[in-house]
Amino acid sequence: MNRFYALLAEILEVDESELSLTTDFRTDIPDWDSMRGFSILCMLDDEYDVNMGVPEFLACETVGDLYKAVGSPAE
Amino acid sequence: MTPAAPILVTGAAGGIGTELVRRLAARGVPVLAQGRSAERLDAFADLSDAVTCVVDDLADASELPGLVKRLVAEHGPLGGLVHLAGHDKLAPLYLAKPADAAALFHIHGLVPMTLVGLLAKKGNAAPGCSIVLVSSLAAHEGAGGHTAYAAAKGAIEGFLRPAASELAPKGIRLNVVTPGVVLTAMSAGFVDRLGEEQRAALEASYPLGLGSPADVAEPIEFLLGEASRWITGQTLVVDGGHLARSV
Numbered sequence: 001m002n003r004f005y006a007l008l009a010e011i012l013e014v015d016e017s018e019l020s021l022t023t024d025f026r027t028d029i030p031d032w033d034s035m036r037g038f039s040i041l042c043m044l045d046d047e048y049d050v051n052m053g054v055p056e057f058l059a060c061e062t063v064g065d066l067y068k069a070v071g072s073p074a075e
Numbered sequence: 076m077t078p079a080a081p082i083l084v085t086g087a088a089g090g091i092g093t094e095l096v097r098r099l100a101a102r103g104v105p106v107l108a109q110g111r112s113a114e115r116l117d118a119f120a121d122l123s124d125a126v127t128c129v130v131d132d133l134a135d136a137s138e139l140p141g142l143v144k145r146l147v148a149e150h151g152p153l154g155g156l157v158h159l160a161g162h163d164k165l166a167p168l169y170l171a172k173p174a175d176a177a178a179l180f181h182i183h184g185l186v187p188m189t190l191v192g193l194l195a196k197k198g199n200a201a202p203g204c205s206i207v208l209v210s211s212l213a214a215h216e217g218a219g220g221h222t223a224y225a226a227a228k229g230a231i232e233g234f235l236r237p238a239a240s241e242l243a244p245k246g247i248r249l250n251v252v253t254p255g256v257v258l259t260a261m262s263a264g265f266v267d268r269l270g271e272e273q274r275a276a277l278e279a280s281y282p283l284g285l286g287s288p289a290d291v292a293e294p295i296e297f298l299l300g301e302a303s304r305w306i307t308g309q310t311l312v313v314d315g316g317h318l319a320r321s322v
Contacts, residue, residue, distance in 0.1 A: 010170065011170065013169065034270065034273065035167045035219065035220060036167075038165065038220065038268055039165075039166065039167060039170055041268045042165055042166070042264075042268075045264075053267070054267070054268060054269065054270055054271075058270070
């Protein structure tokens with residue numbers, strides 16, 4: 001969980017403490033844009049071997065949705 | 076291009092590489108097809124008469140002299156080189172990592188420059204040897220997220236003319252092909268992650284449509300052959316009209 005938050009926080013340019021499973025990563029975080037979305041997709045693939053398609057990603061709203069998609073890793 | 080002299084194609088297992096290898100083999104041109112693993116080169120199992128698989132990850136530039144020496148000893152001086160090996164790594168500037176940039180510069184810059192230098196050594200290139208390096212339109216426009224990749228590709232475009240000037244007296248030609256977006260497994264990592272509107276905008280920016288591997292393999296084949304004997308030190312942009320689109 002810590003590593004996942006760290007990776008996501010880096011992409012969203014926020015402190016890890018600002019993220020929780022219920023955080024809406026598009027609307028609760030300032031300066032959302034498509035490049036951040038793209039970077040999240042790359043991160044899911046590179047770090048967790050999860051090749052998420054665009055429709056599935058668009059259906060994710062919260063940090064928790066993304067965390068679940070990568071299998072809710074304990075670390 | 077001397078028909079019996081083999082052409083070394085790096086990145087042979089990629090979309091453009093596979094197309095090129097098949098075209099050359101179909102004309103009876105011997106091909107040395109480089110890939111990172113034997114599995115990746117399995118696609119050429121049906122072409123074993125014309126295609127020799129070369130398993131090498133190109134990870135250590137200091138080992139390239141030994142590789143080329145071995146290939147020349149086993150197959151004779153090379154009739155050509157096409158460098159297609161390499162990957163893309165998309166990251167916005169604020170997420171750029173030095174290790175990622177170093178890896179891109181290695182495979183897209185250092186490796187082809189080293190291979191070209193090795194072909195400049197006496198005995199490694201056959202008469203009429205032609206070298207084609209592959210750049211990218213990313214180095215010519217605002218390809219956000221591709222800064223390191225574009226910089227690495229730009230490196231070989233800077234290398235092109237000085238190198239071509241040294242190679243010409245040796246009878247070796249060097250040219251660069253600069254493609255736009257070609258639908259391959261590599262570009263899928265980018266194209267497949269676009270939203271519907273972004274994908275539509277991308278397609279609309281290519282008046283002649285997005286490229287196929289054949290759209291790039293054929294110009295490369297032209298530059299390898301006798302029909303282009305008077306062309307060296309040039310960059311051929313193959314981009315479906317992207318740079319000439321109406322804005």
